[in-house]
Amino acid sequence: MKTKYMNPYLAGLMLGLVLLMAFFFSGRGLGASGAFKNLLVASEHIVAAEHVETNGYFGKYVADGKNPLNSWLSFEILGVLVGGFISGALSGRLKIKVEHFPKITANKRLTMALIGGVLFGFGSQLGRGCTSGSALTGMAVLSLGGFITMAAIFGTAFGLAYTFRKNWI
Amino acid sequence: MGPLVPQEIIGQDWNMLIAFIIGIGFGFALEQAGFSSSRKLAGLFYGYDTVVLKVFFTAAVTAMLGLLYFSLFGWIDLNLVYVNPTFIWSAIGGGVIMGAGFIIGGFCPGTSVCAAAIGKIDAMIFLAGVVIGIFVFGEGYPLWKEFYNSGNLGNPKISEILGVSGGVMALLVIIAAGIMFWIGEWAEKKFTREEY
Numbered sequence: 001m002k003t004k005y006m007n008p009y010l011a012g013l014m015l016g017l018v019l020l021m022a023f024f025f026s027g028r029g030l031g032a033s034g035a036f037k038n039l040l041v042a043s044e045h046i047v048a049a050e051h052v053e054t055n056g057y058f059g060k061y062v063a064d065g066k067n068p069l070n071s072w073l074s075f076e077i078l079g080v081l082v083g084g085f086i087s088g089a090l091s092g093r094l095k096i097k098v099e100h101f102p103k104i105t106a107n108k109r110l111t112m113a114l115i116g117g118v119l120f121g122f123g124s125q126l127g128r129g130c131t132s133g134s135a136l137t138g139m140a141v142l143s144l145g146g147f148i149t150m151a152a153i154f155g156t157a158f159g160l161a162y163t164f165r166k167n168w169i
Numbered sequence: 170m171g172p173l174v175p176q177e178i179i180g181q182d183w184n185m186l187i188a189f190i191i192g193i194g195f196g197f198a199l200e201q202a203g204f205s206s207s208r209k210l211a212g213l214f215y216g217y218d219t220v221v222l223k224v225f226f227t228a229a230v231t232a233m234l235g236l237l238y239f240s241l242f243g244w245i246d247l248n249l250v251y252v253n254p255t256f257i258w259s260a261i262g263g264g265v266i267m268g269a270g271f272i273i274g275g276f277c278p279g280t281s282v283c284a285a286a287i288g289k290i291d292a293m294i295f296l297a298g299v300v301i302g303i304f305v306f307g308e309g310y311p312l313w314k315e316f317y318n319s320g321n322l323g324n325p326k327i328s329e330i331l332g333v334s335g336g337v338m339a340l341l342v343i344i345a346a347g348i349m350f351w352i353g354e355w356a357e358k359k360f361t362r363e364e365y
Contacts, residue, residue, distance in 0.1 A: 005209075008223035009350075011202035015224060016231020018194035023236060024244070025179065025187045027172030028251045030195055032279035036296070037303050044304075057310035072188045079192020080279065081286045086193070087200035088287030096288040099207060102365050113207075113291040116274015117281070117298020118305070119266050124278060125306040126317060127263020129253065131277040132195075134260075136225060138253040140232035142326040142338055145255035152264020154213075157272040161214035164272050168211045169362060 004091065019140055026072060029137025033124035035077035037061070038068040057125075101168055112167055127152075171245035196283050198228075205284040207275030207291060208365065214272055216360035219353030226346040233339055257320035274298065 005011075022029055041061045045052045045068075052058050061068040068074075088094045100109035124130040127149050129138070135153060138146015173179040174187070202224045203209040212218025239245040271277060276284060276295045284292030306313070328338035 005203035005220070006201040008202055008220045009227050011198055012224040012227025013231050015195070015198040015202070015228035016235065018191060018198055019228060019232040020235035020239075021194070022191050023232070023250050024171045024239065025173050025191070026184055027175040027249050029232075030191070030279070032277070032282060033299065033303070036278065036299050037307075040300050040303050040307075055307060055310065056314065057307045070185075072184060075185045075188035076192035076195065077282060079189040079194075080196035080199070080282045081192075082189075083193035083196025083198075084200040084205060084283035084286035085196075087197045087283075088205065091201070093200075093205070093287050096290065098290045099284075100291065100365075101208070109291050110294050113274050113276070113295040114298040114301075116270045116272075116276070117295035118302040119270030119298075120274060120276075120278060120295075121270075121299035121302020121304075122306045123263045123266030123268075123270055123302070124299070125263070125303055126259050126313065127267060128256065128259065130267060130279065131225075131271075132279040134253060134263075136229055139229040139342075140236065141250060141252045142233065142328050142335065143253040143255065144322065144325045144327045144330055145253050145257075145260045147327050148255070148257065148260045149264040149267075152261050153268040153271060156265045156268025157214050160269055160272045165215065167273075168208075168275075169215050169217070 016140075019137065023140075028072065029133065029140060030076065031073045031129060031133035031137070032077060032080070033121065033130040034071075034133060035073040036121070037125070038071050038074050041068045104167055108167070112164075170243065171239065172249050175249045176246070195279070196286065199280055199283045200287065204280040205287050205289065205292075207284070207289075210277075210280060211272065211275050212362070213353075215362070216356035217362035219357055222349055222353045226349060230339075230343055230346050233342060237335055237339055252324045252326065254324050255320075255322040256318065257322055259317050259319065262316065270302075 019030055041058045045062050098106040100106055127134055135150035174184045203220050209218050209220050213221040240247045274295050278299050281292040281295045328335050
């Protein structure tokens with residue numbers, strides 16, 4: 001059975017309008033990796049407060065008693081969870097599973113997902129935002145950095161596609 | 170008029186609720202597009218499914234044109250809209266590492282949240298990886314601090330660099346998007362793959 005998704009151009013239009021509303025209401029674009037940075041910093045702060053406060057990168061998020069979870073991105077990403085769930089429920093796609101190419105094992109897929117996640121997490125900090133915050137939002141406001149990051153992400157993924165083809169095709 | 174919160178037309182207290190509602194729209198659109206499946210996301214790099222390209226560029230063009238028209242009608246003050254800063258070396262370096270993460274992991278952070286929301290275990294593991302990656306970056310910060318802050322160009326717009334107006338730039342992006350959509354449609358017919 002072929003899974004039914006929304007027409008991609010229509011979905012893109014919807015996503016673009018959501019992004020436009022973020023600009024119109026809050027004066028900023030969408031994001032994702034920043035919310036996980038907030039979550040990490042807040043959790044780490046509970047177990048090692050002083051260590052986080054003196055960290056050159058994380059320290060600014062807890063300076064002056066700030067709570068990093070009380071941020072725009074944290075609430076936005078909670079919404080993403082809810083919105084994704086609603087969409088999956090309406091389209092009959094709620095299912096606990098490991099999605100993987102049949103010629104690789106589920107464990108192989110999970111290992112690759114973990115490695116890919118670590119790289120993406122690290123890269124998103126170095127690049128000051130991920131596909132949502134830096135590439136998509138950056139392009140919409142015509143930020144030079146947004147275009148560069150977008151080209152680097154997609155260019156590298158295309159360049160490495162042959163190397164990692166056995167995971168996907 | 171806009172942006173409403175920075176100009177205090179809507180109170181700061183409402184900003185978190187607005188963020189949550191916008192997030193719902195974001196998550197809904199991503200999931201409806203099929204971004205909750207790593208098979209569809211990775212498809213772009215093998216040509217069998219170019220939904221990423223189509224959704225990403227349609228969204229970027231829609232928001233870009235929306236901002237231009239809103240600004241033209243005086244509905245939004247673009248000076249108050251955040252423009253991402255450009256640190257040229259870390260933008261490239263970060264993008265390259267993220268690109269590797271994309272083809273290896275099959276998600277990006279936002280799409281993995283959607284996929285985790287509908288029960289994909291691979292997405293939950295990817296997200297755990299994202300947190301670990303951010304942890305490594307923060308804890309080892311002194312090692313890459315210099316690289317991270319190198320090549321600071323401020324907050325330039327690509328239109329300023331190319332010396333064209335925002336409108337001309339938008340037209341160029343639309344033409345580029347149109348060409349890529351055409352290539353995408355062609356690739357999907359040529360590299361068709363079975364679903365799994």
